[in-house]
Amino acid sequence: MSDHDAPQQREYVGFVWVGDEPGVRVRLVAASLDDARAQLIAEYGTGHVISIWNEDDADRPRK
Numbered sequence: 001m002s003d004h005d006a007p008q009q010r011e012y013v014g015f016v017w018v019g020d021e022p023g024v025r026v027r028l029v030a031a032s033l034d035d036a037r038a039q040l041i042a043e044y045g046t047g048h049v050i051s052i053w054n055e056d057d058a059d060r061p062r063k
Contacts, residue, residue: 010029010030011029012030033052
């Protein structure tokens, strides 16, 4: 796969709430929202509240 064919990496930001602890602010680079969520699950485990988004997507008008 060439660099041109590789998925574009984008920055995602958000929060992860683990149990009763205050939310942890996160910032990571991923190929997609699903990839970003999978990275957070790999780091923090399952069953936690995750809120994550890409700032560019958040600024786009909705259809």
